[in-house]
Every structure is written in C-alpha cells, then in structure tokens.
Amino acid sequence: MTLLAVEDLGITAGGSPLVEDVSFAIEPGERVGLIGASGSGKSLTASAVMGLLPEGLTAYGSVRFGDRELLGAGERELSRLRGKDITMVFQEPMTALNPSMRVGKQVAEAMLLHRTRDRRAASKDAVELLERVRLPEPERLARAYPHQLSGGQRQRVVLAIALANDPALLICDEPTTALDVTVQARILDVLADGVRERESALLFITHDLAVVATVCERVLVMNEGRIVESGPTRRVLSAPEHEYTARLLEASS
Numbered sequence: 001m002t003l004l005a006v007e008d009l010g011i012t013a014g015g016s017p018l019v020e021d022v023s024f025a026i027e028p029g030e031r032v033g034l035i036g037a038s039g040s041g042k043s044l045t046a047s048a049v050m051g052l053l054p055e056g057l058t059a060y061g062s063v064r065f066g067d068r069e070l071l072g073a074g075e076r077e078l079s080r081l082r083g084k085d086i087t088m089v090f091q092e093p094m095t096a097l098n099p100s101m102r103v104g105k106q107v108a109e110a111m112l113l114h115r116t117r118d119r120r121a122a123s124k125d126a127v128e129l130l131e132r133v134r135l136p137e138p139e140r141l142a143r144a145y146p147h148q149l150s151g152g153q154r155q156r157v158v159l160a161i162a163l164a165n166d167p168a169l170l171i172c173d174e175p176t177t178a179l180d181v182t183v184q185a186r187i188l189d190v191l192a193d194g195v196r197e198r199e200s201a202l203l204f205i206t207h208d209l210a211v212v213a214t215v216c217e218r219v220l221v222m223n224e225g226r227i228v229e230s231g232p233t234r235r236v237l238s239a240p241e242h243e244y245t246a247r248l249l250e251a252s253s
C-alpha cells in the first residue's frame with residue numbers, strides 16, 4: 001500500500017493561493033526530495049502533511065497516510081501519529097529540544113510518550129540511539145543539556161528522537177542548512193543510514209541539489225506553489241524537462 005498519497009493539495013491564506021494542485025505519493029521506504037527556491041511552498045506542503053499549518057492558513061484536497069485521511073483529522077489522531085509514525089526534523093535543532101532537560105532523557109521521553117518502551121528500556125535504548133547517530137561518548141553526553149552540545153551534536157540528538165520509534169515516514173526540512181559543510185555531510189550519512197536501517201520513507205526538503213543527489217531516489221521540483229517536475233533524481237538532475245529545474249541546476253553549478 002502507498003504510504004503517503006497527497007492529492008490536489010492546496011493551501012490558501014485568506015483566499016489567496018500559496019500552494020496549488022500538489023499531488024505526489026511516497027511508497028514505504030522510498031526517499032524523496034522536495035526542492036525549489038525559497039518561498040516555493042516546500043515547507044507549507046510538509047506542514048500540511050503533518051497537520052501543522054500556521055494559523056490563518058487553510059488546506060484543501062487530500063493527504064492520505066496508509067488508509068487514514070489526515071486533512072481535517074482531529075488533533076488527537078494527529079498527535080498519536082506525530083512523533084511515532086511520522087516524525088519531522090527542522091533546520092534549527094534548538095527549537096526542537098527542551099533546553100532544561102538532559103538530552104538522553106529527551107530521547108527516552110519520545111519512546112515513553114508513545115509507549116514503545118517501558119522506562120528502563122527507554123533509558124538504555126536512548127544511549128544506544130545516541131550511539132547510532134554517532135554522538136561521541138554517548139553515555140556521558142546523554143547526561144548533558146542541549147546548550148552543552150555543538151550545533152551538529154544537537155542535530156544528532158534531534159535525529160535520534162525522530163528515529164526513536166522507527167517512523168514509517170521521516171520529514172526533514174533543511175535539516176543541515178544551519179551547520180557547516182563538513183558537519184552537514186556527516187549528518188546526512190547518519191540520516192541516510194538511519195532511514196535505511198529502519199526502512200523508513202523520507203521526504204527531504206532542501207534547496208541544495210547536491211544533497212538530493214546523495215540522499216534521494218526520486219525528486220519533486222516546486223516552483224511558485226506547484227510541482228513543476230518530478231522523476232528519478234538522476235534523470236531530473238542530468239536532463240531536466242522543465243525550464244525552472246534547468247535554471248535551478250544552473251544556479252547551483
């Protein structure tokens with residue numbers, strides 16, 4: 001069964017369209033990139049999938065996750081899915097972390113909240129998860145607070161939280177943009193390994209085409225609120241069919 005099916009998604013602000021006619025599907029375990037210039041509607045599309053649109057915006061169309069319709073679903077149903085079946089990693093790790101809780105505890109809490117482990121197993125698995133995202137000295141750093149870690153280490157913690165419950169779908173919105181280039185590459189490795197190990201599907205939002213080429217099998221290109229091209233990453237990046245994709249490629253080379 002298709003994991004995520006977005007059909008004719010539209011998003012409006014007070015009647016004016018921000019996203020229009022967006023349709024795409026993601027199969028289980030598939031890694032899909034969503035690229036486009038700033039303001040093209042990538043983040044809003046992801047927020048609509050998660051049921052996290054900012055106030056004042058309205059979504060219409062359909063977002064099906066397995067056999068469940070998410071558009072218009074109640075907050076209770078959505079919060080049961082979020083953090084467990086669908087998880088998200090944003091650009092700035094500090095906003096996702098609680099500054100006054102030790103990071104190991106935050107990873108454990110993600111499991112306890114969705115009751116995927118009991119308390120003892122959660123503490124033990126939290127350290128193991130931190131090790132899996134290649135945080136150095138995971139036992140020691142599990143006891144640290146977010147401000148005691150570097151930006152790259154914090155994003156590893158966020159990734160450990162996002163992977164803790166073996167999500168069916170991980171959505172990443174520019175997860176490495178705030179990090180320096182060498183750290184970026186290492187985080188991408190960890191991320192790609194993490195989703196492969198769990199057979200999680202990935203929706204990866206970025207404006208960095210090189211990143212898409214490394215991580216994603218298929219790519220969707222957005223421009224001015226619409227998907228203008230989609231296909232296997234290699235094909236789209238080597239022989240773009242849409243003029244906008246060609247321009248995007250030129251701008252990045």
Ligand SMILES: Nc1ncnc2c1ncn2[C@@H]1O[C@H](COP(=O)(O)OP(=O)(O)OP(=O)(O)O)[C@@H](O)[C@H]1O
Nearest residue numbers: 013018036037038039040041042043044045054057
């Ligand atoms: N809360 C809001 N109210 C009104 N307009 C909004 C709101 N949020 C976003 N927009 C507008 O919707 C459009 C799409 O925004 P979105 O954040 O999805 O773009 P993006 O492709 O993710 O850009 P970036 O790469 O810069 O994050 C933009 O024109 C933006 O100004």
